[in-house]
Amino acid sequence: MLFPTLSFGLFFIVVFALSWSLRNTDGLRKFALLAASYFFYGCWDWRFTALLAGSSSLNYIAGLALARAPSERARSIIAGVAVALNLLVLGAFKYYGFFIESLASLLDHVGLARDLPFLEVILPVGISFFTFHGISYVVDVRRREVEPVSSPLDLFLYISFFPQLVAGPIVRAAYFLPQLRQKPQLDAASLAYSVVLILLGLFKKTVVAGYLASDIVDQAFQDPSAYSAIDLVLACYAYAMQIYCDFSGYTDIAIGLAALLGYRFKANFNQPYRAASLREFWRRWHISLSEWLRDYLYKPLGGSKHGELATYRNLLLTMLLGGIWHGAAWNFVVWGGIHGTALAAERYFRSRWMPDALARAPGRVAQLLRSILGGIGHICGIVLTFNIVCLAWIFFRSPDVGAAVGYLTRIAKGGTGLQLTTPFVLGLTGLTLAAQFLPTDSARPIARQIEGLRGWHYGVLLGLGLAVMRAIGPEGIAPFIYFQF
Amino acid sequence: MTVPMPTPEDQTTHMARRFTFAMVLAALLLAALAPDGLEQWIAGLPYSPATEEALTYVRGYQDFAARNGLLRPGAALHQWMTELRARHFEPKPDP
Numbered sequence: 001m002l003f004p005t006l007s008f009g010l011f012f013i014v015v016f017a018l019s020w021s022l023r024n025t026d027g028l029r030k031f032a033l034l035a036a037s038y039f040f041y042g043c044w045d046w047r048f049t050a051l052l053a054g055s056s057s058l059n060y061i062a063g064l065a066l067a068r069a070p071s072e073r074a075r076s077i078i079a080g081v082a083v084a085l086n087l088l089v090l091g092a093f094k095y096y097g098f099f100i101e102s103l104a105s106l107l108d109h110v111g112l113a114r115d116l117p118f119l120e121v122i123l124p125v126g127i128s129f130f131t132f133h134g135i136s137y138v139v140d141v142r143r144r145e146v147e148p149v150s151s152p153l154d155l156f157l158y159i160s161f162f163p164q165l166v167a168g169p170i171v172r173a174a175y176f177l178p179q180l181r182q183k184p185q186l187d188a189a190s191l192a193y194s195v196v197l198i199l200l201g202l203f204k205k206t207v208v209a210g211y212l213a214s215d216i217v218d219q220a221f222q223d224p225s226a227y228s229a230i231d232l233v234l235a236c237y238a239y240a241m242q243i244y245c246d247f248s249g250y251t252d253i254a255i256g257l258a259a260l261l262g263y264r265f266k267a268n269f270n271q272p273y274r275a276a277s278l279r280e281f282w283r284r285w286h287i288s289l290s291e292w293l294r295d296y297l298y299k300p301l302g303g304s305k306h307g308e309l310a311t312y313r314n315l316l317l318t319m320l321l322g323g324i325w326h327g328a329a330w331n332f333v334v335w336g337g338i339h340g341t342a343l344a345a346e347r348y349f350r351s352r353w354m355p356d357a358l359a360r361a362p363g364r365v366a367q368l369l370r371s372i373l374g375g376i377g378h379i380c381g382i383v384l385t386f387n388i389v390c391l392a393w394i395f396f397r398s399p400d401v402g403a404a405v406g407y408l409t410r411i412a413k414g415g416t417g418l419q420l421t422t423p424f425v426l427g428l429t430g431l432t433l434a435a436q437f438l439p440t441d442s443a444r445p446i447a448r449q450i451e452g453l454r455g456w457h458y459g460v461l462l463g464l465g466l467a468v469m470r471a472i473g474p475e476g477i478a479p480f481i482y483f484q485f
Numbered sequence: 486m487t488v489p490m491p492t493p494e495d496q497t498t499h500m501a502r503r504f505t506f507a508m509v510l511a512a513l514l515l516a517a518l519a520p521d522g523l524e525q526w527i528a529g530l531p532y533s534p535a536t537e538e539a540l541t542y543v544r545g546y547q548d549f550a551a552r553n554g555l556l557r558p559g560a561a562l563h564q565w566m567t568e569l570r571a572r573h574f575e576p577k578p579d580p
Contacts, residue, residue, distance in 0.1 A: 006526045013508045020501035186500040215570060260504065262497075424570045455503035459510025466511065467518040471559035472566045 001043040003253045004206050004477050011040065012257065019261055023184065030153050030180065033261065037162040041126070044166075048124040051089070056156045058085055059134040063148035063155065066141045079142035083135055090131045093124055098328030126166035128325055132292055133159045137173040139296055146174045154180045163257040167250055167482040169268040169288035176263070184262025193447040194256035195458060199465045200443055201252030204245035208432060210474040212242035216420045221397055224407040228415030232407060236390050238425060239397050241432040243481055244272065247286070250480045252443075273389070273436040276381030277350075278343045281389060293322050311347065316340035331395045331404055338392040518559060520547045 015036045022029035062082035069075040140146040220235030248269040272285035282290045298318040304311040323336020398404035524543045
């Protein structure tokens with residue numbers, strides 16, 4: 001059940017009305033939301049609701065055990081076992097096939113070919129997201145940043161809440177669980193903001209991402225050898241915009257839906273392609289994952305506290321693991337490797353690019369020179385960062401590393417034909433890129449304008465908005481890209 | 486992009502009613518202006534006499550809407566978008 005479908009719309013009308021009618025009976029309301037979340041998840045494959053329940057039970061029990069642990073050592077062991085079990089489940093479903101395939105290939109290369117037990121494992125939708133929610137809860141309880149919850153309903157709802165269940169954002173236990181203890185509220189400001197976010201998210205997904213995918217990206221990546229370098233470069237930029245509109249569109253809808261049900265999620269995107277460095281990019285792109293990786297991987301590895309070399313190693317490791325989190329394939333490892341290497345290189349050059357003498361020189365002229373150099377550096381930084389990110393996207397989008405190398409080789413060969421580069425695609429890509437430089441959170445002023453609308457105004461706005469998107473959007477709705485992770 | 490905190494005075498019940506009505510109205514409006522989507526959705530449901538009957542009603546409504554120009558704005562927007570997409574910088578090569 002995808003967000004931009006009639007099935008989901010009808011489902012949400014029922015859930016919205018039911019949840020607010022049960023507002024004064026806290027337990028019943030949460031139970032209704034939990035049942036709705038399991039129904040939503042079961043629409044993909046009902047068998048995996050047992051996996052979701054099992055994962056939630058494991059983390060609930062771990063939380064209780066942590067609360068009763070007699071010593072710090074016992075707490076560490078409990079948290080370690082719980083995290084390992086979470087990763088084991090993720091590994092079994094997501095990485096088993098990749099591991100066996102890679103091992104078979106390695107053994108074959110060294111002349112020790114063996115028949116290994118290949119299994120066709122179906123990947124449960126959203127497994128990476130709900131596993132990360134579980135790990136976040138256990139580790140935060142271990143660190144005493146969150147009180148272990150006594151009500152299983154609260155924890156089960158935290159892990160399975162349907163707006164964030166299948167593709168995030170990864171909401172921290174410390175942020176969400178306290179909201180479950182308060183009486184939910186809905187006011188004119190959050191209602192208006194939610195409506196704007198949902199319409200904006202639907203437009204980004206169904207119109208912009210849909211057309212970029214169908215008119216250029218899918219064709220270019222399907223058979224790069226059939227197109228010129230100009231087409232392929234534009235397809236790469238178009239993919240950068242497609243994945244942004246697809247994923248941030250999903251996030252906008254998720255944030256809006258959660259707010260309509262009385263819960264708040266933090267922002268997950270903040271105009272990432274205006275970043276002047278990779279470091280800044282990761283503070284603007286999939287923010288909830290970046291923060292998760294920072295707090296549960298980069299910092300425990302030592303972060304930047306043990307010298308330059310250790311910092312580079314930690315950056316590279318974090319991004320490699322972040323890459324493989326996205327998908328069990330070598331192209332995602334390369335994607336993570338490009339980001340990790342670029343982050344490390346950026347860290348090395350950041351403090352060295354401006355001559356020492358100029359950096360320390362007093363006086364107005366030196367200050368002027370510094371600001372001119374800073375301005376040029378900022379613009380160059382945006383261009384360079386965007387192109388490094390786009391280079392990495394080629395590996396992310398390609399089915400395997402070989403296909404990505406083939407894509408890059410085709411670009412290197414040149415050619416000027418314009419089969420896929422049309423005024424429409426160029427304009428759509430350009431406008432989406434230009435929108436990155438609009439004032440931050442432009443949805444809020446629009447929301448303020450519609451705060452005073454009556455019920456039927458909202459009805460007409462939503463109805464007409466959806467009808468227009470249906471009329472101008474492409475046929476059919478492709479699944480969100482991040483659902484596969 | 487965090488959704489603002491609610492104001493002290495509790496408007497929740499009023500807002501929830503208002504928005505439930507809004508969503509129902511939006512669904513009706515969408516069904517009226519784009520009945521082909523409704524038809525596809527019903528056709529995708531498991532077959533039963535009820536879905537068959539619903540399909541007959543929707544198709545009947547589609548004919549009515551088409552006769553009375555209700556589908557014209559959507560069709561015009563679709564046509565405009567199709568023409569926009571069809572423009573090329575250079576003639577498209579023969580396949």
